[in-house]
Amino acid sequence: MLFIVYTTGRCNLKCSYCGGSFDPEIVPWKVKYSLNDLDDLIREEDVVAFYGGEPLLNQDFIRDFMDVFTVDKWVIQTNGLLLHRLDKNILERLDTILVSIDGNELLTDKFRGSGTYRKVLDNVRKIRREGYCGDIVARMTVTEESSIYRDVKHLLSIGLFDHIHWQISFIWSEPWKNLWKWINQDYKPGLLRLFSEWLDELENDVVEGIAPFQGVLKRIIEGGPAPPCGSGSESFTILTDGRVISCPIAVSEKWSHIGSIREISRKDLETMSPPITEPCNKCNYFEVCGARCLYTHIERLWGEEGVKAICECSRYLINLVKDNIERIREAASGRNLTLRDLVYPEYNNTVEIVP
Numbered sequence: 001m002l003f004i005v006y007t008t009g010r011c012n013l014k015c016s017y018c019g020g021s022f023d024p025e026i027v028p029w030k031v032k033y034s035l036n037d038l039d040d041l042i043r044e045e046d047v048v049a050f051y052g053g054e055p056l057l058n059q060d061f062i063r064d065f066m067d068v069f070t071v072d073k074w075v076i077q078t079n080g081l082l083l084h085r086l087d088k089n090i091l092e093r094l095d096t097i098l099v100s101i102d103g104n105e106l107l108t109d110k111f112r113g114s115g116t117y118r119k120v121l122d123n124v125r126k127i128r129r130e131g132y133c134g135d136i137v138a139r140m141t142v143t144e145e146s147s148i149y150r151d152v153k154h155l156l157s158i159g160l161f162d163h164i165h166w167q168i169s170f171i172w173s174e175p176w177k178n179l180w181k182w183i184n185q186d187y188k189p190g191l192l193r194l195f196s197e198w199l200d201e202l203e204n205d206v207v208e209g210i211a212p213f214q215g216v217l218k219r220i221i222e223g224g225p226a227p228p229c230g231s232g233s234e235s236f237t238i239l240t241d242g243r244v245i246s247c248p249i250a251v252s253e254k255w256s257h258i259g260s261i262r263e264i265s266r267k268d269l270e271t272m273s274p275p276i277t278e279p280c281n282k283c284n285y286f287e288v289c290g291a292r293c294l295y296t297h298i299e300r301l302w303g304e305e306g307v308k309a310i311c312e313c314s315r316y317l318i319n320l321v322k323d324n325i326e327r328i329r330e331a332a333s334g335r336n337l338t339l340r341d342l343v344y345p346e347y348n349n350t351v352e353i354v355p
């Protein structure tokens with residue numbers, strides 16, 4: 001089980017696709033429950049991911065949490081601005097750090113605020129210099145102004161990140177102006193080029209950490225939950241007021257609400273399954289795609305066109321990997337590896353797999 005734990009509803013950025021801090025009436029900025037209330041929910045084999053708001057605004061809570069619970073893996077999703085002040089004792093225990101960055105300086109600063117790109121990279125460099133050797137993931141939000149090939153290549157070229165992952169900002173924002181133009185003229189050709197070069201590198205004994213390729217490969221050979229992020233079946237989020245929800249983004253939506261930590265049991269969570277309906281339950285891609293995202297599957301804020309756009313992008317990516325599976329297998333066997341050695345993530349570290 002993955003538990004995504006809000007440490008605060010407050011954020012120290014106001015990115016244009018997100019809007020910054022939550023209304024404290026909806027997600028309080030301070031944690032309102034006692035850690036003892038989680039005793040029966042969290043087990044040693046679980047993964048805990050700290051989340052917010054900006055989770056590092058409440059380091060004391062993170063430290064207390066880590067001191068009280070023993071779990072299999074610790075994860076954090078951060079905007080990176082406070083990484084330089086992260087207590088060494090916390091840093092050393094983190095298995096995955098996901099850092100938000102969208103691509104080059106111009107693009108990142110446009111959406112996240114001036115100076116963000118440099119500050120984030122300085123901080124990531126600092127924790128590397130201090131010896132942090134866990135998994136650092138660049139977590140991109142992809143908008144109409146992104147160019148998938150340019151931006152992923154840029155982040156790979158920096159040499160600081162073990163993996164690059166992206167989520168396309170479909171549905172959350174106002175409808176894109178040139179949705180299909182972007183899909184057909186940027187995303188699909190960019191993905192194709194990125195994938196061809198990923199295969200070439202693989203044949204040269206280099207495994208580039210591109211999470212959506214490795215994640216889709218994982219789904220093809222191992223399967224996994226639907227949606228792939230595990231929301232509502234293998235992943236649950238605990239808000240600062242002790243509410244448990246299925247998707248960390250859906251803090252007010254009724255379908256996401258499960259109950260309070262004081263009234264639900266581990267068994268309740270283990271027997272849950274998210275409400276996935278048409279068109280996904282009748283789709284040939286369902287086993288791999290898994291409906292992509294529970295939030296967009298239920299909310300459909302861009303209507304039918306949005307569903308079509310999501311499906312087009314997901315299917316294109318899945319086909320790329322599926323159609324080349326033999327080439328991937330051969331490249332791996334040349335290094336005495338199997339397909340399983342190439343998959344990512346090893347555990348649910350909040351990388352949602354299908355962008």
Ligand code: SF4
Nearest residue numbers: 280283286289291311
């Ligand atoms: S491709 Fe579209 S319809 Fe098929 S499972 Fe994915 S989101 Fe659902």
Ligand code: SF4
Nearest residue numbers: 229231247293294295
């Ligand atoms: S992929 Fe969708 S359902 Fe899963 S955590 Fe993200 S927003 Fe929620």
